[in-house]
Amino acid sequence: MSATVALVDYGAGNLTSVMRGLRRAGIDPVIATSPAALADAAGIVVPGVGHFSATASIDDEWRKALLSRVAAGVPLLGICLGMQWLFEGSTESPGLPGLALARGLCQSMNEIGTQFAELSPDLIAFKVPHLGWNRLKPPWGCIEIGTQFGELSPDLNSDSRLLAGVEPGAFAYFAHSFAAPVGPETVATTTHGATFASVIERDNVFGTQFHPELSSETGAAIFANFARVVRR
């Protein structure tokens, strides 16, 4: 049986690959262009690329509908900008509130990175946007390249439903210039200049800073896990 999942379309970017990725996971995505379309959804996906201000087109009515569905226990997955919007806000658009389902403010990766510049000038030798394949690490401890990831633990984070079966050090495809802080909702981190939250999860709220739809087997596993959560 396929589960109906609403894909929130607020005009930020291109939904074709997200739709394809969800379908491969057995999800039947329906594009939601109005808050009313969320009423029957068994799950909600908020995609998004571009500037935080793009979320301004998600008006009060959308916010109320999304928050009431989340409060009713409907699983919500935010992708990229869609995940950043789950936080309290972003320095990219000060004054434009996020959904505040996760704690903290998103910041420019340049801002985060330059906090380390005084320690070592080498640390700022990175480009923003952060674009390409990078590793997912547990939110605790510091794992560097070269470690035999598989020997530490079979799972990246056994507390996370979204990351079931995903190995520590798994690769995912990122494309962003702002990032979310590591906080209580963080279930995986990634390092580019600084370490940021790359996956968040709290109860029925999930977010990935990377694009599962473009992240090969890692992304397929995450969509399959989300589909499992939606069907429960």
Place this chain on the structure above:
Amino acid sequence: MSSQLTRRVIACLDVRDGVVVKGVNFEGLVNAGDPAALAARYAAEGADELVMLDISATIEGRRAMVDTIRRIAEQLSVPLTVGGGIRSLDDARAAFDAGADKIAVNSAALATPELITAIAGRYGSQAAVVAIDAKWDGGRAMVFGRSGTSASAREAVEWAREVESRGAGEILLTSIDRDGTRQGFDCALTAAVSGAVNIPVIASGGAGGRDHFADVFMRGHADAALAASIFHFADTSIPALKQWLSLQGLPMRITTPKDGAC
């Protein structure tokens, strides 16, 4: 460790009238196979991204391209960039709707730089790639449009800075001098452009062997390297190339084969 971002290996499909072709110095094309079948193979082998360039010579060929994009995208769960013949936001929309994740613009961006900003504004900077074809003229790397046939008055580094300021999220930099020659990437050109911008630069043109990739990553400071013919004609396999680059100390995405043979 300032970043664990990997260097990318990108397989390119030059498609004309529905089939993959490859030439030397932008001329002399030979048939290399079915685009969807090749895309599926490269993705399974660990290509970090695919680029499809439409070099159709006819209107019919261009019309068939949307169908080709759809067939390729159906095979992929890694990013697909589509370029060639994108002249307007409408052309870009058709390619995105068919399954492209990024659009590369070249001649149209030279003629109408505002197109870069329009694509970035609608689809995000990460989806707006500007392809720069450059050729050395004395000590200056000059930009060419129309598949290397039309000289512009712009220098590559200056044009790269401008496209970044107009919202491009990535630069696909092709050396016309090296394209199809298998003599190695143009590391001097790549390093000059990569050092001038803060957005990623994909080096293209001249890949002939694995040491060329190591060179362009280390000396050319490329964020990604693209090749076509060495993959099509199976002289270099993507998994072996990435394993070797990893052993040279470059951060690469190494995936375990699904059949468990490893």
